[in-house]
Amino acid sequence: MPEGDTVWNTARVLERALAGDVLTGSDFRVPQLATTRLAGWTVAGSGSRGKHLLLRLTKTGETPRTLHSHLRMDGAWRAYAPGERWSGRPAHLIRVVVRTARSVAVGYHLHEVALIPTADEERLVGHLGPDLLGPDWDPAEAVRRISARPDVTVAEALLDQRNLAGIGNLYKAETLFLRGVWPWTPVAKVGDLTGMVELAQKLVASNRGRWTQTTTGSLRRGTTSYVYGRRAQPCRRCGTAIEKADTDERITYWCPRCQPRTD
Secondary structure, X not given: OOOHHHHHXXXXXXXXXXXXXXXXXXXXXXHHHOOOOOOOOEEXXXXXXXXXXXXXXXXXXXXXXXXXXXXXXXXXXXXXXXXXXXXXXXXXXXXXXXXXXXXXXXXXXXXXEEEEEHHHOHHHHOOOOOEOOOOOOOHHHHXXXXXXXXXXXXXXXXXXXXXXXXXXXXXXXXXXXXXXXXXXOEHHHOOOHHHHXXXXXXXXXXXXXXXXXXXXXXXXXXXXXOOOOOOOOEOOOOOOEOEEEEEOOEEEEEOOOOOOOOO
């Protein structure tokens, strides 16, 4: 699942490709927007909120609009030059195409695609907690939200976008490893939630602006994570085999020695 830094990077790709330009055409391959035409609208900018993408549009005499999309597990946006072959994904996965004189942006396997008045963005993203990469980032507020459900496991609390927006399975697993916390520890038994959310924010922010995600500081293949994606491999700290649990897309990796079980 794309995490906050990937979504932030995608928003920057769309910003560079489209911002300030007038759309010359659009093609929506989702039923609710199949007849929508955006030619003549200007791309005011592109932003992200947690894992949500927001492409903002303006047109003289019209109410500003926002094209909203969510990448979920396998969505992606790609930008191409006019006439360039679209090589990002199979054509049957295309959901949105927007064109300007200098760029074509293609959205593959997008979810929750909606075109709404920009003033109504909060209706789609207002439930989210502080954005790890946004100007609203507030560790105290994130901790307050997490602490409101003390019996929830800390792994679930970190993934809950209503608590803090932008963490997925990778940063969840890596944050818990670096803090030495067993993923199924109840929130009430976690000693330093502030330190935990601040570390998570630093990990996500450190990868902003690049596509290779690392929590170890190394960009070499096979060395970018401590536990994520390393089932049965030796822990980089103690040598114990990394374990993995996989339930309903909630993939968790941990070191049973560095993150001892608590009951």
